Amino acid sequence: MTVTLADPPIVGRPTRDGGQSDVARRILEAAAPRFYLEGIRAVSADAVMADVGVTKVTFYRHFPTKDHLVEAYLETVAAAERQAVAGWRAAHVGDAVAVLAAYADQLAAQVCGEAFRGCPFLNAAAEYPDVTHPVRTVAERHREWLRDVAEELVADLAVAEPRSVAVQLVMLRDGAMAAGSGVDPAEVGRALRRAGRAVLGR
Structure with missing residues (x-):
């Protein structure tokens, strides 16, 4: 899994001037693909330290816990x-509609990739069943954002019951992430668009 951001968020403890620590960024860059491909619980803090070449003191200075x-x-x-x-x-x-289509195309390409291992937020929720756990909170907060932005887009289309329709669209997203493996990306994109239009009544 590769995550690139033009303006990435600060991770770990910020430097004294509020900026990003290079060490914290390197730790995250080593851990992220392993968490996604191997599973969060399966990757130990020690394994990440070994990958980056940092000591326990350095690791825990930036991330107090795994x-x-x-x-x-x-x-x-x-x-x-x-x-x-x-x-x-x-x-x-x-x-x-164009925004939703762009999302569908990107999702189709993603789920058909060889390195795709499902939705990272659903994966995290499965590994952290306690709904009060901070990791689970991060996952649920992003999923709520997905529903909110879908609702905003649906409302722009003057569709009745935009929240209900937004929930259905997010369910389509989740279904594509579960069923898209081994299917041609173009077919996944077409299927998502057709299903999306049916949900929107268009």
């Missing part, structure tokens, strides 16, 4: 998705 690193990983993935959606909305001002 769970703090997991939170930073999910926050970074969430920020990347928010940035992508913001870009589509800026490119298609006043055209909610």
